[in-house]
Amino acid sequence: MRHLGWGVLVFAPFMASAALADCPAGTFTVTPTPDNTAYSILFSDMVSTIGAPAHCALSVPTALPAGTVAVYSATYKGGYADPDATASLSVAHNGVTDSAVLPDGFTYDHLIGSSNLQTIDSDITFELLTGDPAGDGSLDTLDYLELARATTADLQASADQLAAARTGIVTQLNGTVDLLSGAGQPIDAPDGVAFVGGVGSVTLGAEGHYALGNGFTVLGGIAYLDQTTTGAETNGIMGTAGLRYVAPEESMFRPLAEVGLQAAPALGFTFSRTYLTGGGTVSASGTTTGAFYGAYARAGVLIAPDPNNTIVFSGSFARDWLSTAAYSETMTGTNLFAASAPAQTATYDVARLGVDWTTRITPEVALTFSGAVGHTFAETAVTTTVAFAGPFASTPVDESFVEYGARASYDIAPQSTVGAFVYGTTGQVSGTHVQVGADFHVRF
Numbered sequence: 001m002r003h004l005g006w007g008v009l010v011f012a013p014f015m016a017s018a019a020l021a022d023c024p025a026g027t028f029t030v031t032p033t034p035d036n037t038a039y040s041i042l043f044s045d046m047v048s049t050i051g052a053p054a055h056c057a058l059s060v061p062t063a064l065p066a067g068t069v070a071v072y073s074a075t076y077k078g079g080y081a082d083p084d085a086t087a088s089l090s091v092a093h094n095g096v097t098d099s100a101v102l103p104d105g106f107t108y109d110h111l112i113g114s115s116n117l118q119t120i121d122s123d124i125t126f127e128l129l130t131g132d133p134a135g136d137g138s139l140d141t142l143d144y145l146e147l148a149r150a151t152t153a154d155l156q157a158s159a160d161q162l163a164a165a166r167t168g169i170v171t172q173l174n175g176t177v178d179l180l181s182g183a184g185q186p187i188d189a190p191d192g193v194a195f196v197g198g199v200g201s202v203t204l205g206a207e208g209h210y211a212l213g214n215g216f217t218v219l220g221g222i223a224y225l226d227q228t229t230t231g232a233e234t235n236g237i238m239g240t241a242g243l244r245y246v247a248p249e250e251s252m253f254r255p256l257a258e259v260g261l262q263a264a265p266a267l268g269f270t271f272s273r274t275y276l277t278g279g280g281t282v283s284a285s286g287t288t289t290g291a292f293y294g295a296y297a298r299a300g301v302l303i304a305p306d307p308n309n310t311i312v313f314s315g316s317f318a319r320d321w322l323s324t325a326a327y328s329e330t331m332t333g334t335n336l337f338a339a340s341a342p343a344q345t346a347t348y349d350v351a352r353l354g355v356d357w358t359t360r361i362t363p364e365v366a367l368t369f370s371g372a373v374g375h376t377f378a379e380t381a382v383t384t385t386v387a388f389a390g391p392f393a394s395t396p397v398d399e400s401f402v403e404y405g406a407r408a409s410y411d412i413a414p415q416s417t418v419g420a421f422v423y424g425t426t427g428q429v430s431g432t433h434v435q436v437g438a439d440f441h442v443r444f
Contacts, residue, residue, distance in 0.1 A: 022055040036063035037146040039120070046078075046126060046139040048087065053127035054139065060120040069114050069389045070149040071336040076108040078126070078139040085131025089139070092123040094388050101129065104137075111336070112144070113388025116152075120144055148277045148336045155337060155386050156394075158275035162341070163382035163394035165231030165271055168430025170320050170348045171376045171401050172201070172227050173238065173292055175425040175433065177262045177318075180207045180221030180240045184368050184407035184421050186358045187256065187302060187312050188246055191217075191444040198423070198437030201227040207240075210444070215248040219260075230431040236267035238292070246302060256314070258298040265291045269324060275337060284335045288327030294320035296350075308360045318350040331387060338387045346380035346396075354403065363411075370405040376427070401427035409441075417441040 027045035032038065039060055048054040064070055076089060083104045090099040091110065098110045115121045128137040179196065182189070193208035205223020212218060220241040227234050242260025272285040300314025328340035354372030361367060378396030385391045402425070409419035419441065424434035 022057070030060055032063075039144040041142040041144075043139055043141065046124075047136050048126050048128040048138075049136045050128050050131070050133055053125050055126075056124045058120075058122050058124055058142075060144065062114055062118055062120060064114055064118050064149065066118065067152050068118075068149055069116070069152060069155075069337075071111055071113050071147050071388050072120060072144040073147055074110055074112045074122070075141075075143045075145075076106075076139060077141045078102075078106055078137065080104045080128065080131055080137035081135035082131035085128060085135065085137060087126060087128045087137045090125045093121060095390075111147075111388075116390075147333075148279060150275060150277045150337055150389070152389060154276045155389050156392050158273040159339065159382075159384040159386065159392035160394045160397065161231050161273040162271050162339070162384055163378070164397040164399075164429040165229065166322055166324070166346055166382060167348070167376055167378050167397045167399050168229035168427060169227075169232050169234050169269075170292075170322055170350065170378075171374075171399060171427050171430045172229050172425060172433050173225075173234070173262075173264070174294075174296075174318060174320070174350050174376075175403060175423070176203060176223070176225055176227070176238060177240050177260075177294070177296070178403070179203065179423060179435070180205065180223055180238070181219055181242055181258075181260065182207060182209060183356075183423065184370060184405055184419070185409075185441075186310060186366070186368065187244075187356070188310070192441050194439045194441040196221075196223065196437060196439045198421075198435035200435045201225070201433055203227075203435060203437065209244075215245050217244045217246070218242070219244055227433065229433060230429060231272055233270040234267055236264055238262065238264035238267075242296075252304055254302040254304070256298075256300050256302055256312070258296075258316075260296050260298075262292070262294045262296070262320075264293075267291060269327075271327070273339065277337070279334075282335055282337070284329045284338065286327045286329040286339065286341075288325045288341075290322065290324040292320065292322050294318050310358050312356040314354055314356075316350075316352045316354075320348045320350060322346050322348065336387070337389060339384050340387075341382075341384050344380075344383060346378065346382060348379060349377040351375055351377070352403070365411075366409045368405075368407045368409075370403070370407075370423075372403040373400070374403065375400045397429060399428040399430060401425055401430065415443045417443070 031040045126139045207221030209219035222239040240262045244258040246256045247254040296318035298316035303311045323345040326343045329338040331338040352374035358368040382394045405423035407421040419439045426432045
């Protein structure tokens with residue numbers, strides 16, 4: 001005779017029906033608590049012998065509002081006629097399967113989510129594995145206890161935060177490309193190299209340019225960066241390389257053009273988001289790696305009204321690719337709706353219009369002021385999966401932004417200059433990113 005571990009629990013029948021395939025009607029009862037946050041199921045015939053598993057496709061209706069998902073703890077209890085027997089319990093739910101091999105008098109716990117049909121759905125297989133061949137085992141009770149609930153609309157909004165963070169990363173990295181391409185310096189400055197360091201968001205590196213003749217100059221830079229935007233932190237090494245042309249004729253109006261590439265093949269990312277549950281606001285984050293690549297083109301005109309002043313008006317267009325490896329947030333007691341994302345690559349276009357003015361106020365001191373307006377166009381949807389709620393596709397998130405900067409330089413010797421700068425970017429979704437730093441230039 002089988003062992004039944006029902007103890008002294010008493011259950012009243014649940015008025016709403018629960019589907020239980022492979023379990024005849026009347027062999028179970030479902031009892032909710034008055035507030036519908038817990039459900040108890042009592043099985044009377046969920047029995048297995050060796051080689052003959054018991055199976056139930058269970059669907060328990062809940063009282064959740066439409067558009068709401070919940071996470072429950074599920075506790076299974078049972079026992080066997082032979083106290084030395086073992087059995088396996090396998091539960092398929094929410095696209096995953098949890099399983100364990102359990103001894104006599106077992107209690108098994110795991111987490112399960114409600115479905116979009118406002119039910120708790122699970123496919124349960126219970127099978128006796130070892131013990132008396134003539135004996136049997138039973139799954140006796142199952143208890144669901146609600147731990148947290150959230151709306152699908154709010155979970156979608158939290159997934160959208162992760163898409164917006166990627167846009168912010170691209171906007172800020174393009175600002176760093178400008179810094180490594182000589183932002184804040186006279187566009188026709190003499191050949192040289194500079195060592196650059198900034199705080200606020202950390203940038204440490206070097207940049208330089210070298211004239212090839214006939215108005216052509218090669219330029220490039222490399223730096224370690226650690227930047228924070230709304231919803232993301234980025235760190236790693238980025239390099240740039242470009243070719244610039246400024247008409248060599250000495251005149252008030254000189255056309256210019258520039259093309260370049262940027263690459264950061266090994267970046268680290270931390271993405272963060274917030275969402276609401278019945279218990280309040282939850283903050284969650286996940287880390288991963290990835291890469292950033294891009295190409296840009298710039299064209300404009302240099303205006304020199306007198307020997308001490310130059311003004312540059314220009315427009316630029318960049319095509320960028322941001323790749324992220326797969327990552328997952330850690331599921332905790334507070335972050336039950338943990339997010340994960342597959343490896344994916346998103347494409348962005350960045351357009352800008354800017355002006356730079358350099359004035360030399362003494363033979364040794366020069367000031368440069370920069371400003372630009374731009375827009376980052378996100379071209380690719382971002383996919384995120386939220387535990388117990390399923391996949392969410394976020395539409396591409398664009399943003400408009402402004403860039404601004406000022407640099408003061410002092411010639412400490414005929415071939416060397418020190419400078420101090422402030423360079424910032426403010427975007428609709430990326431927030432404000434300001435760097436304050438210094439540079440040391442050595443001219444050839």
